[in-house]
Amino acid sequence: MKTSPSPTADTGSRHPARYWHALDDGRYQCDLCPRYCKLHPGQRGACFVRMREGEDMLLTTYGRSSGFCIDPIEKKPLNHFYPGSSVLSFGTAGCNLACKFCQNWDISKSRDIDTLMDAASPQEIAATAQHWGCHSVAFTYNDPVIFAEYAIDVADACHAAGLKTVAVTAGYITELARRDFFSRMDAANVDLKGFTDDFYVKLCGAHLQPVLDTLCWLRHETDVWVELTTLLIPGHNDSDEELTALSNWVRRELGADVPLHFSAFHPDFKMDDLPPTPPDTLRRARRIALDSGLQHVYTGNVHDIDGDTTRCTGCGEALIVRDWYEIRSYRLDARGACPHCGTVLAGRYGAVGAAVDKAFGARRIPVAIHRRP
Structure with missing residues (x-):
């Protein structure tokens, strides 16, 4: 290297x-x-x-961003990483995949440096997150793997300021680089875009196996908290057979307590001729995954309180009730334990969850970089 x-x-x-x-x-x-x-x-x-x-x-994009927003952590989506906390989110431009269904294509496929309107040093990003009372900083909107040097420096500045860091990524990274990159991340939501190599080759311009390798390494060789997201595209990765194979692999190779999010596709970029994902498809996928033995399966981009709710794996009690990204009820203690049976929920919790601002909801708040005089 x-x-x-x-x-x-x-x-x-x-x-x-x-x-x-x-x-x-x-x-x-x-x-x-x-x-x-x-x-x-x-x-x-x-x-x-x-x-x-x-x-x-x-x-070529070090120190430049396509914009900064404050999000609820559930928008990443992360449902078991300090639920209800706020996160400062930003991305740059470009991507190392070529997904025909990209939902952020105006950023990930940008070839115009003018897209990157906000300049910010790592220390300024950490200071901005502190200024707005955020618990963490997320590298998102485009894949942070491609701006690894910038993400690593920002993460170091965040940790020095007592902040957590989150990578929202497709996990398409080499064994050589992933140790440096993920050693700076406290949590990751990894897009498992489908469960066939044919899907990855034809629709993403990539391959499945490197993503599976990254997931296994993250789960078994690091302390990074991991959740998965699969965007379900009608007729392409939503068959019962593929969903069963994906769910069984997650349970067998990663563990039953790894959260899995099924998210709804909307027509965009080069696949704007398809219909949106029906809510029933997401509910079917969730049922298949639960029947396969996964404990925490969620639906996204649709109104589905049951599919947003976190339940105790011991007694089945509803512990975090969500409506979209708004938390309606939070019943965990700082350890993440159920008040009824004492079962400790998989994830990362603490006092931040108990003090959740239930009114924050699904708001995405654009913010400017906080520059010290």
Whole structure:
């Protein structure tokens, strides 16, 4: 792995990239994700934001963001990571996958640096999260794997300020890079986009196995709290057979207590000719997953209080009742224990959950970077 010293970044400047090596034919191979892009001078990787310039490999979006918002943590979605807390969310531009159904394509497929309107140093992002009373900072909207150097520096600044960090990612990262990246993350929601390689190849321009490898490694080799999301696309990844195979794999390889979210597709990007996912499809998927032995299965992007509610795995009591992202009832103590039977729920909890602001709801609040005088 080639690395360059990491200077104090000028926000908006190009930044030395890590995770690459020179090939015998003179090209540079990017080793950040399983695409392994091989670049001549002046070329960019498939993600668009990592490029070779002369003898250097650069990240071209360090210190730049497409915007900052305060979200409820449930929007990531994370239902077992300090439920009810607020999170400062941001992304940059570009992506290392090519999903034809991308719901954030205006950001992830952007080739225009003007998309990145907000400049912010890692320390300014941490200060902004503190200023607005956020419990954590989330790298989201586009995949943070491709801006790993920036995400790592922001995460270090957040931890120094006592904040948690969250990666919302497709998990398409190499074994070489994932240790550095996820060692800075407290939680991750990983998009398991489907459960066949054919789906990944045809609709995402990627492969399934590296994602499964990342998931197994996260679950068994790290302390990162992990939840999964699968966007159900009518006629493509929503058959009973595929949902059963996916659910059985999660239970067998990751564990029955790993939360799984089934989310509704809406027509967008290159798949705007399909219908939205029917709510009944999400409920069917949830039932299949529960019948397969998974303990915490949720529905997303639809109105479904039962599919939003967290129940005790011991006695079945409703412990966190949600309506969309609004918490209607919170009945866990700081350990995450059920008040009825004492069963401790899988996840990360604490005093932040007990003091949840139930009025925060589903609001997404755009904010400006807090710059100290």
